[in-house]
Amino acid sequence: MAMIGSPKLIFIDEATTGVDPASRQIIWQGIRNEGRKSAVVYTTHAMEEAESVSNKLTIMVRGYFKCFGTLQDIKAKYGEGFEIFFNLNTQQINERTLDRETAN
Numbered sequence: 001m002a003m004i005g006s007p008k009l010i011f012i013d014e015a016t017t018g019v020d021p022a023s024r025q026i027i028w029q030g031i032r033n034e035g036r037k038s039a040v041v042y043t044t045h046a047m048e049e050a051e052s053v054s055n056k057l058t059i060m061v062r063g064y065f066k067c068f069g070t071l072q073d074i075k076a077k078y079g080e081g082f083e084i085f086f087n088l089n090t091q092q093i094n095e096r097t098l099d100r101e102t103a104n
Contacts (some may be wrong), residue, residue, distance in 0.1 A: 010034065013043045029100050030051045 002010045006018075012031065016024040031040060031053045044050050050057055051071055058068040067074055 003030070003038075006031075006034075006037055010038050010040045012040060014045070015042070016044075016046075016049060025086055 002012055010030055013032065016027050019027065028049070029043065034040060035055075037055070040053070042050070042053055052069070057074055058072070059066050060084065067078065069077075
């Protein structure tokens with residue numbers, strides 16, 4: 001509906017949520033085609049979807065833009081991976097295990 005009449009600016013939110021993979025590809029192709037004639041602002045939580053339909057991306061966190069650029073720019077700056085640190089208290093684990101074993 002957003003594309004009827006070829007507007008200059010189109011806003012689309014989560015267009016393919018819950019859609020089967022074959023239909024999703026058709027919708028993405030339609031959005032890409034429309035994007036040649038119109039500016040499309042497309043919101044999604046799915047990176048695959050954003051990559052498929054966009055030539056520029058922005059990432060928002062808690063309502064604030066954190067970065068903007070091409071997919072390659074964003075991946076180069078932020079796509080190096082994640083660091084996760086775990087702090088494991090083995091004393092508590094051992095105490096809980098003993099509590100469960102004595103309860104049974």
